[in-house]
Amino acid sequence: MRLLIDMDGVIADFEGDFLRRWKETHPEKTHIPLENRKGFYVREQYPQEFSEFVQEIYHSPGFYQNLPPMPGAIEALKEIKNSLNHVFLCTSPMLPKYENCVLEKFHWVYEHLGTDWVNNIILTRDKTVVKGDVLIDDKPDIKGSCIPEWEHVIYDQPYNRNITGNRRLTWDNWKEVLNIQ
Template sequence: MPREFPAAVRRFIQAHGRAPVVLVDMDEVLCRWEEQFVASHRRLFPHLLIAEAGQRESFDLFAGLTTEEQQATATVLDEPGFFAGMLPVKGALAAVEEMLAAGVDVALCTSPWLSNATCASDKLRWVQRYLGPAMAEATVITRDKTRVRGDVLIDDKPFVTGQAQPEWDLVRFTYHYNRHLPGPRIDGWSDWQPVLSKILDMRTQRAEAAQIESPLPSLS
């Protein structure tokens, strides 16, 4: 592992008195969701055309679909076991392990597909299979990620909104439906360390500046 990222983690810990918390989305960030969707769709509805993985124009799964295509999409996503069968994104598992080795508090933060009765348990099975029981314990399944405390959220969703003002900085995991948006991003798991190092250092600098502006009161 390059030294830049572990050094940024150490500076963060020194400034904050705790480890940085990095939240990592699952679908299309850790898991090859779209490949699973396309394969399942073709198996269940071979008569309906569907674009290859990576060619979807919108993050909205139902945009531009006929009524029949919308029903087929819902059926695929509601299939028991769908969310347990995905393969990992290239480099994702190694990146999580490297974050942990550097002293980062990593938690997975993923949204459930509410009409799929096995979605939540399938996702936990996936995490346990590929990352182990400890990471399964550190998995947060929620429809509102803004309520989850952290320093960084890595997510492919173009806009992550909710009821709270998020504490984390959003790092977009690049796909065709979000690449036009400004802000920090990871184009793949081969280039995550410089991006996270920069964000952790920015948060460290803000913490250090706040300490200078509000020094502890003197005991004398």
């Protein structure tokens, strides 16, 4: 099996750390608890007048590099690497402000997983062009210029539970879902 694994919301806790920083930076402003998050883009659920403040958080230097791993993700990735020959991290850079995000994603992978995994980073805005059997991704629907070869297995998050029909996975049940021992 050739496995593609997304980063934000799957192995790096984008939403959890965004919320933590939001509450720390803007304690007087309203916040949306993780379990109430709807829709993929956090900026779209916050009031329009906060849009700039929301983006300031995830565009700030150090945001991506310091994201905590999702619980169980690092252990699962290490086990997956031992079981499968072809595993890639398949991640989309934030645009248009990519300058922190791109470099920091590489640093993050190096720090948490090591050089082997840095060699297997695929950075693309169009995941449909990437070959694979399975893509694990929290994004509700993934569109691009090709009909994807991979099956989109959704990494379960409150904001993608409106999607039905895809198989779902978390780092608690990945072995059963992927049928890996």
